[in-house]
Amino acid sequence: MDTLIGIDLGGTNIVCGLSDLEGNLLHMVKLPTEAERGSDDVLRKMADMTGLLVRQAGRDMKSVRAIGVGTPGFIDPVRGVNKFSSNLKWENVPMAGLLSAMTNKPVFINNDVKMYMYGEALKGAGQGHPCVLGVTIGTGLSAAVIHNGDIFYGGDYLAGELGHVPIEGNDFPCKCGMTGCLETIVSATGIAGQARRGIESGRDSVMSGWHPDLSQLTAADVSLAYDMNDSLAIDVMNRTGKVLAIGLSFAIPLVSPDVVLIGGGGALAGPRLFRPLQEELARRVHPMYMGKLAVKPAMHNEHAGVIGSALYALKQLSD
Amino acid sequence: MDTLIGIDLGGTNIVCGLSDLEGNLLHMVKLPTEAERGSDDVLRKMADMTGLLVRQAGRDMKSVRAIGVGTPGFIDPVRGVNKFSSNLKWENVPMAGLLSAMTNKPVFINNDVKMYMYGEALKGAGQGHPCVLGVTIGTGLSAAVIHNGDIFYGGDYLAGELGHVPIEGNDFPCKCGMTGCLETIVSATGIAGQARRGIESGRDSVMSGWHPDLSQLTAADVSLAYDMNDSLAIDVMNRTGKVLAIGLSFAIPLVSPDVVLIGGGGALAGPRLFRPLQEELARRVHPMYMGKLAVKPAMHNEHAGVIGSALYALKQLSD
Known part of the structure; x- marks a missing residue:
């Protein structure tokens, strides 16, 4: 064989x-x-x-x-x-x-x-969908578009950097050199960073005692706190879902995907991320696109x- | 022949x-x-x-x-x-x-x-640029992506509707049924509407006496007032350029175009639109993309x- x-x-x-x-x-x-x-x-x-x-x-x-x-x-x-x-x-x-x-x-x-x-697209959660818009959420955020099995490259093969777009009202510095980029919120690092800043600004949270050094907080900690009904963790995940929806609200009408796949560690957040994401998408994306659109976690991770x-x-x- | x-x-x-x-x-x-x-x-x-x-x-x-x-x-x-x-x-x-x-x-x-x-892309201002992101600004706003001569269609051929994305802080109703869409600002109708609302809210403007019925104000009127140094008209064009830049700040890293073409009536606005557009793009788009990007009016209109x-x-x- x-x-x-x-x-x-x-x-x-x-x-x-x-x-x-x-x-x-x-x-x-x-x-x-x-x-x-x-x-x-x-x-x-x-x-x-x-x-x-x-x-x-x-x-x-x-x-x-x-x-x-x-x-x-x-x-x-x-x-x-x-x-x-x-x-x-x-x-x-x-x-x-x-x-x-x-x-x-x-x-x-x-x-x-x-x-x-x-x-x-070919062998996972995108199978059967002609146009796939995929977003991987890990230490950063990146995207890719696969249409009828063809990768969309853009000029110089640089298409897909949806993570590096400034979001209104966000002033987190990004490692790319810009300020307020989407991935400073929607990423494992961004989720942990939001929680850390919340605690530092005096918000009550179960997470405040989990690490002697707050910089050691992780996105997994936020998920755990979320499941304990921690209000800071819930706010962080809601904001993360909302900001991802803002990015996708521009990408979806422009690309017209049949499915949006969320991959990387972000897929593991499950409904903590998907629920606020879907709610905001319903508000921000025209029914013509939302009606035909599935939003799913990646299959093979x-x-x-x-x-x-x-x-x-x-x-x-x-x- | x-x-x-x-x-x-x-x-x-x-x-x-x-x-x-x-x-x-x-x-x-x-x-x-x-x-x-x-x-x-x-x-x-x-x-x-x-x-x-x-x-x-x-x-x-x-x-x-x-x-x-x-x-x-x-x-x-x-x-x-x-x-x-x-x-x-x-x-x-x-x-x-x-x-x-x-x-x-x-x-x-x-x-x-x-x-x-x-x-x-083939015969106008996009010639020589492998990846073209084009935006037409007329009564509405729409976009298209042409890469190496191939039209990007997306699912159901519906790619390109960058005009129907809600913009934060904008509550103009859109004819698509949503609220605050980008094209309620960045279009001939949107430019005229912003001027009309400005006058209705009591702003001083040379335009206030031009039509007995303010609903007859046009984008061409705003251009004329702009050239007379009218502060309302200048604010309207600056906001229009900024909001277009917000939309493009998501589209450019996602698509990685080599050129952004502005067509339709919007191309006629010239520097009144292009100056604030370019300034905002420089703030919002990573130099990796801006460095290789030309922003130009369409050639054949x-x-x-x-x-x-x-x-x-x-x-x-x-x-």
Whole structure:
């Protein structure tokens, strides 16, 4: 049986998966990225992982038709170059060529969020929906549009940065250099930050005693407090859902998606995020769009990027 | 020489143009739409106009390879059906089939704003820019995205309605049924309405004596007052530019255009609109996008839809 390898390269971990040609996962391997060792070391580790993966799965490297890689950063998928990744601290790394030389396989790279949503569109919660607008909520927020299986790239392949739009009345500094960006609220960091600022400003909360150092508060803490009916945690999640709805209220009429997928850690927030999100969307998006729109969590979550990368590589082979 | 016919069907006028295969206009004919007579009459008039057009240009109908039509409304370009147009008061009119039967030519229809920006992208101010985000500002506001010559359609071909997004702090009712939509500010109607409300609320303005009935104020009046240094008119145009920038601040990082084109009557506002627009964009859009972005008025204005429709028809023939 012919196989594919999909690799999801993250700032923390590399996840490497073997799949059949339909994107069904057969085996997975996961190792820490250790990006600080530099791109050569990381690419060498990725190459080694592909060998390990195939051996552990009891397969032969000959069965592998192609390797796809989802990587953070600004990617030129045609040239196979990671132009810039603040996450990995890489610049102009010709990843596809280097990894292809190490593995003797055709290698195709693309942006990690685009690969994640490509996997969800073809094989996950987006299946059956022609136009998918996906948002990943993790340490930051990013988006991707997949229409009839085609990734929307925009100029210089830079489409999708819905996280870096200033929101009225928000003055949180963003790591991108601007102020008040959407992702300073709608992200794991943003959720924790809102809670921390709430406590610091004197609001009563069960969370106030959970960490000696408030900077250690996490989005998971906010979820826990929310489930204990903590009013600060509830306000934080409501505001997070509302601000995400503001961003989507512009994106939905412009893109006309059939489904909005929420992926990354944000999908785990469940109704804590989805309820205020849906309520605000109903207020802000015309019924013509809302009527046909499903808003759903992603299905594969940490495997979506692996599946998407594998299927993307197969598609490139035939294009 | 082979030719194309492009038709821009508007609520007020039908503009019909003959072009060569590169979209260079050879001759034009314009007649009132009289949409109230119903779709059969309007389509018959369009068919008659094509004959008149070709005769006046001293050509033969045999030279016409195809006819393209840009029409207001929600269009299914594949089936050739105008599904709904509030402007024309049409529902489910199979325009392409009917007009093709009347003219014995292949007819392709599409949404008027998409055709306008298709013309600008291929043959106007968008030439040389791979990814074009176009906004037409007239009685309403609508948008279109053309990337590498491909129109972005979204689900049900409904992408582009950036005009119908509620703007914080705006409570103007919109004809779409929602409240505070972007186009209640950024449109000819919106500009006139802001001025009228300003005068009604007691603001001093040269415009206050221009019409016995304030509802007759127009966007052109506001431009005139602006040029007379009228502070209300200046405030109106600044707010219009700012609100357009808010909408674009979400669209630009999501789409990553290489150029933003402003078409329709809005293009005529010139620096009165472009100056505050550019200033707000510089505040709200990350330098990564602004650095590569040109913001320009459309080039062909009332001919862009004709040129776009003609070139679109040719493209469909070869697809």
